[in-house]
Amino acid sequence: MNVFNSTTWLNVAMIVALGVVLFMGATTYINTIEVERAADFIVDAYSIREATRHVVISANEMETGQRGFLLTGDETFLKPYHDAEARADDEVERLHDLVGDLPDQASRVDALERLLTELEAELKLAIELKSTEDSLDQSLRNERQVMDGIRENVREILSYEEEAITRREDESRARLVNSQRFLLLGNGVAVVLLLTSMMVARSHRLSRDRAEKQLRIDQAELASVIDSARDGIIAINHDLTIRLINPSAAKSMGTSSEEAQGRSFLDWVPPHQRAIVATGMQEFSQRNDAAQAVQGGSCVRSDGTEFPYQGTLAKSSAGGDNFMTLIFRDLSETRAREEKIREQREILNQVRDTIIVCDMQDIITFWSAGAEASYGIPQEDAIGRKFDEVMTIRHAEENDIWKIGRQELLEKGVFTTQIAERNRQGKQVQVEHRRSLIRDEGGAPFAQLIIQFDVTDRVAEEERLRRSQRLQSIGTLAGGIAHDLNNVLTPIMMSARLIKRSKDNVNRLAETIDAAAQRGSQMIQKLLAFAGGQHPERKQVSIRDIIQEAAGILEHTLPKSIEVHVALNDGLSLVSGDATELSQVLMNLAINSRDAMPSGGRLTLAADNIAVRSENMSGDKSLSPGDYVRVTVADTGSGIPPEILDRIFDPFFTTKEQGRGTGLGLATTLGIVRSHGGDIQVVSREGEGTTFQIFLPVAIASPVPAETPSDVEVPLGHGESILVVDDESLMLETAEIILTNSNYHVTTAQNGTDAIELCRAAQQPFDLVVVDMMMPGINGQETAKGIRAVFPKIPVIASSGLWRPENVPREELEMDQFLAKPYTDEQLLRIVRETLDRSKPIS
Known part of the structure; x- marks a missing residue:
């Protein structure tokens, strides 16, 4: 029975032992499976972390490549940018595979993918903006916002994986404790050792794979940076052999990287410098300095040409091996x-x-x-x-x-x-x-x-040419002027003789003399201005008045076979300019029209307002858009041949016979019009006539000063003493009578010398001097200067029929007022009173 019992118990024990062994085996197997799952989970978690970090690294590399392109404009920076972009996309795909069974992480990876796509779009936009030189500020701010979003998303992914790793590691440790307890009853130690060995081996393998992969990435990045650098980079051993050379350095030295590696750096140093360079580099390698600047160096290319360079020589090490690195820039192009x-x-x-x-x-x-x-x-x-x-x-x-x-x-x-x-x-x-x-x-x-x-000489020459052309025009106008002057002098002479013989109708005859004299004065003023004796300032002028005055002269000047027709629109605008020069333009064109109509014809002078707009401009578009007054001078003459139409405005170009003209008329006309901001257009057909259209800019409106009424009472004197100096006896007598009758004490002198002596001999200074500016001997300017040497503060009124103050520099003028001859008694008395009142000291 004992045997039975022993056998039974043995069997039972064996069965129990077998059951225990099977239970322990099953339990161990189950624990092993769970441990492996945990290990796989942890591996996946580390893979997720690794892939996530690579996404961030790739995004930073994309941004770095883009920044390099934006800063330098060198498109070689775009290669690492595009490589990083591809790697980022690959890593996102890998993350999708790793988190397929993790819904929370899958949603975060989707968000990361969207942010990465947005970052890529912003980076590309900035690159495009750089190409077009547009502003990058907004694009760069968008990039920073997207990068911040990526970093926040990555932190969430990594935090989740960190918590999962911690949780799984806790579960694995608990199961390992259970396994140890069961294996203590049997073969647990071996199983634990085996599992531990497997886990250690697996962990070691994964770590090694990661390290090898990161090493390959780092090596590729370093090689990309070195190869893409614009500066030359050469790694030199202590025996001065080249161990590495980048493409920029090889290009500068006229060789290839493969050919240069292993050769001595001195092969590319000028022979006369090799000993100095070798000694310098050896001494540097033995010193404690980490780097030194290289200035004034030169290298020899493979074709024998030298090029200057400058850079830095630094000490480097890799894998326990020490060497020198030369970073330099080719200065030949610079x-x-x-x-x-x-x-x-x-x-x-x-x-x-x-x-x-x-x-x-x-x-x-x-x-x-x-x-x-x-x-x-x-x-x-x-x-x-x-x-x-x-x-x-x-x-x-x-x-x-x-x-x-x-x-x-x-x-x-x-x-x-x-x-x-x-x-x-x-x-x-x-x-x-x-x-x-x-x-x-x-x-x-x-x-x-x-x-x-x-351009002083050129301006003077242009003015001389204009004067020359005006003198030609004056010769043409001489007949008409003589006719008009005779018409002026005839009533003066007739009325003066009638007054001598009879006292009847004295007032009416005096009015006739006054009107004729006024008309003659105006004619002389116009003639002087046209001849260039005056240089009025640019001011608002009426084209209507200029055309009407020109038409009046031309009617007496042109042959009777030429009909002068005037057509002026109502409401003509004013223009800013010189009335004399604009009159010269009309006269020049009219004289050309006269020569083109030897058998007679029709000359039309017209003017109207016109608005020039960019959409209706034609030709060379020499006119700027704006409002103009268009002056038309048209004739029915012979016209201009097409072959010379483009040359009519050239200086000295003329089709007239020798002695009939210099060819300055149209050149002067164009110069005057363009100096007024306008232009001329011409249309002509042989046998049908010629039409000149002159465009003059409308003047900016300004208030017109009111004219002084002619019936205002003439101001009288208060017993002031006045010295009148003039070489014309009639002028002196007339001025003396007018001033004396107006309550002034008058002293006269017929030349400048007498006037100065009268001032020196005077016991009291005169109150005013009226002096003619064009006298024989001492002229009016010198006379006024001599009088003011005696009486420094005496007011001076200058008077002349030809001389004008604008022809004299302002600082050289010896005058307070100017009175143009001929003048009336009212004009004389008004300017005398005005000058005396202005010179009175303020009490």
Whole structure:
């Protein structure tokens, strides 16, 4: 029974032991399966973390590549950008596979994918904006926001995986404890050791794979950075052999990376420098310095040409191996550009005209020797400062021109004007100011070129040519003027003799004499102005009046076979200009029309208002859009042949016989019109006549001063003493009578010498001097100066029939008022009273 019981118990024990073994085996198997699942989960978790970090690394690399392109414009930075973009997409796909059974993580990965897609779009947009030179600020701010979103999303993914890893590790440790307890009853130790070995081996393998992969990535990144660098990079062993060379260095040295590796660096050093370079590099390798600058170095390319370089020599190490790294930049192109710029500067400095270059912030970057000579401002005092700041030193007027022309420069790309200024010798000169925009390859303006020419001689020559042409016109008009003057003198002579013989109708005859004299005075004034004796300032003038006056002269001047027809629209606008010059334009064209109609015809003078708009402009579009007065001069003459129509405005071009004209008429006409801001268009057909259309800009409206009524009482004197100086006895007698009858004490002198002696002999100073400016001997200007040497504060009224004050520099004028001859008694008395009242001291 004991045996039975022992056997039974043995069997039972064996069965129990077997059951225990099977239970322990099953339990161990189940625990092993769960442990492996936990291990796989942890591996996946680490893979998710690894893939997530790679997404961030790739995004940073994309941003870095993009930033490199934005900063340098070098498209080689886009290669690592595109590589990182591809890697980021791959890692996102990998994350989708890893989190397929994790809904929470899957939603985060979807959000990460959307943010990455948005980042890629913003990066591409910034690259496109860089290509078009548009603003990048908004795009860069969007990039930063997207990157912040990516980093926040990644933190959530990593936090989730960190918690999952911790949870799974806790579960694995609990199951391992249970396994240990069961294995203590049997073969648990072996199983635990086996499982532990498997886990350790698996963990080690995964870690090694990750390390190898990261090493390959780091090596690829380093190689990409080195290969894409614009600077040359050479790794040199201590024996001066080349162990690594990037493409930029190989290109500069005229070789390839494969050919250069293993050769001595001295092979690319000029022979006469090799000993010095070898000694210097050996000494550097033995010193404690981490790096040293290389200045003034030179290398020899494979074709034997030398090139200068500069850079840095640094100590490096890898895998316990020490070596030197030379980072350098080829200066050959830089030196060539600098030499070219220097040559161009020297060429520009040889030009006597003023040449200045400013950036778009008006900072002067170039100041030529011509500018230094013109303004007396050295280059070192001008370059680097604002243009208006430099110009304010001596030339405030030019500073104003600079501000006025800036808007036109930005709109049209060029601005041209003419200004008057004084040179370093104090002489007044005429300067043509030209300013142009300098654009880069993309068409964006980055600088302003200013060129100024002294055109004083050219302006004087143009004025001389105009005077010459006016004198030709005066010869043509002489017959008409003589006719009109005879008509003026005849009633004067007849009325004067009638007054001598009879006292009847004295008042009516005196009015006739006065009216005829007024008309003669106006004719003389117009003739003098047309001949160039006067230079009136530009002011608002009436085209209607100018055409009517011209028509009146032409009716007496042109042959009776030519009919003069005037057609003027109502409401003609005023123009800003010189009435004399505009009259000359009409006369020039009218004389040409007369020559084109030897057998008679019809001359039409017309004017109307016209609005020129950009959409209806034709031809060369020389007119700017705006409101104009159009003056038409048309004839029914022989017309202009087509082959010479384009040359009619050329100076000295004429089809007339020798002695019949110089060819200055139309050239002068075009110059006058364009100086008024207008232009001329001409239409002509042979045998049908010619039509000239003159476009003159409408003047800006301004208040018209009221005329002084003619019936106002003439002001009388208060016993003041007046000295009248004139070489004409009749002028002296008439002026003395008029002033004496108006309660003035009058003293007369027939020349400047007598006038000065009278002042010296006077016991009291005269109150006023009226002096003729054109006298034999001492002229009026010298006479006034001599009188003021005796009486410094005496007021002076200058008078002349030809001389005008605008022909004399203002600082040289010795006068307070000017009275043009001929003048009336009212005009004389008014200007005398006005001058005396103005010179009274304020009590």
